[in-house]
Amino acid sequence: MQVTEIASFWVSEGRKIALATVVETWGSAPQPVGAQLVIDANGHFEGAVSGGCVEGDVITTAQDVIASGAPQLLEFGVADETAWRAGLACGGRIKIYVEAVV
Amino acid sequence: MKKELLDQLVAARRARRAVALVSDVKTGAQRLVAADEAAPDSDLAQAFRFDKSALVGDEFFQIHNPPLRLVLIGAVLIAQSVIPIARATGYDVTVVDPRGAFATGARFPDIALHAEWPQDILPGFGLDRRTAFIALTHDPKIDDEGLDLALKSDAFYIGALGSRKSHAARLARLKARGFDEATLARIRGPIGLAIGAVGAPEIAISIMAEMTKALRLGLT
Numbered sequence: 001m002q003v004t005e006i007a008s009f010w011v012s013e014g015r016k017i018a019l020a021t022v023v024e025t026w027g028s029a030p031q032p033v034g035a036q037l038v039i040d041a042n043g044h045f046e047g048a049v050s051g052g053c054v055e056g057d058v059i060t061t062a063q064d065v066i067a068s069g070a071p072q073l074l075e076f077g078v079a080d081e082t083a084w085r086a087g088l089a090c091g092g093r094i095k096i097y098v099e100a101v102v
Numbered sequence: 103m104k105k106e107l108l109d110q111l112v113a114a115r116r117a118r119r120a121v122a123l124v125s126d127v128k129t130g131a132q133r134l135v136a137a138d139e140a141a142p143d144s145d146l147a148q149a150f151r152f153d154k155s156a157l158v159g160d161e162f163f164q165i166h167n168p169p170l171r172l173v174l175i176g177a178v179l180i181a182q183s184v185i186p187i188a189r190a191t192g193y194d195v196t197v198v199d200p201r202g203a204f205a206t207g208a209r210f211p212d213i214a215l216h217a218e219w220p221q222d223i224l225p226g227f228g229l230d231r232r233t234a235f236i237a238l239t240h241d242p243k244i245d246d247e248g249l250d251l252a253l254k255s256d257a258f259y260i261g262a263l264g265s266r267k268s269h270a271a272r273l274a275r276l277k278a279r280g281f282d283e284a285t286l287a288r289i290r291g292p293i294g295l296a297i298g299a300v301g302a303p304e305i306a307i308s309i310m311a312e313m314t315k316a317l318r319l320g321l322t
Contacts, residue, residue: 002192004166008112011105019103023127023155023162034155034164071130097127097162101103 003036003047011101016041018062020098022049027092041066049096061098071099103132110134118168128160168232169194175220175248176238177204183306198223220248229255234313237262246275253285259316261293
């Protein structure tokens with residue numbers, strides 16, 4: 001099952017979910033533009049937006065997005081101050097759009 | 103994203119309609135746009151053509167071209183190994199085998215299964231450029247009918263199981279049906295990348311690797 005179908009299935013189960021989508025990449029990025037993660041309110045997730053380096057931060061943000069309903073645009077990369085907690089080992093930068101399904 | 107929009111997106115994917123989810127990443131505004139609604143030569147039309155999602159200004163075009171399809175002729179052991187890998191990599195799988203004893207739901211659960219001859223089921227099927235085709239029965243009576251139709255289609259990958267010797271015999275038979283050398287060269291045979299595969303699961307990996315290469319890089 002692809003992320004879109006998993007998201008739809010989770011919604012049908014009554015779960016509150018968010019979708020995180022890679023919308024832009026620079027340099028070497030582990031997942032292409034369009035790659036997605038679906039996250040539920042309990043932090044369960046399927047899919048991938050990186051090689052595992054930023055998923056933790058995205059899942060935390062997704063909880064806020066599910067609670068508030070307001071989308072967020074995140075950026076990760078070694079040049080960023082967030083590199084210390086969630087850097088991309090491959091040296092690239094990625095932009096991720098996180099939105100709730102409401 | 104509104105639940106209704108997600109439902110529409112899932113319905114479009116299921117119906118094999120090419121759509122883009124267009125999201126304004128600043129405001130969160132979203133809409134679905136069908137491929138034939140994209141203005142010619144627009145960034146959106148380009149994104150559809152190259153199957154590449156893209157951020158243009160504040161708008162993100164997420165391209166949902168129809169899911170990939172895989173048609174397997176032959177409800178055989180190797181098919182059983184290919185199917186889970188194909189599904190994991192995003193293919194909708196269809197199995198065709200006129201031999202009812204092979205094409206059973208017990209052996210192929212949750213798969214579109216047709217206990218019919220390829221020439222009866224495939225003409226209406228639409229072997230398009232998002233479709234891969236594999237002949238696995240080893241039985242020329244069945245495989246050749248499928249290959250005949252696959253060669254006349256836009257399928258991006260055509261493979262046939264069998265040794266070099268049986269592949270040469272197959273090419274001779276298809277040539278007698280009127281196919282020229284260039285057309286026959288589209289058939290990958292012996293099927294799969296040469297990775298020294300032993301046993302059905304490893305052969306399945308070699309087939310899926312070659313199919314992936316055809317999809318992403320093209321086959322020369």
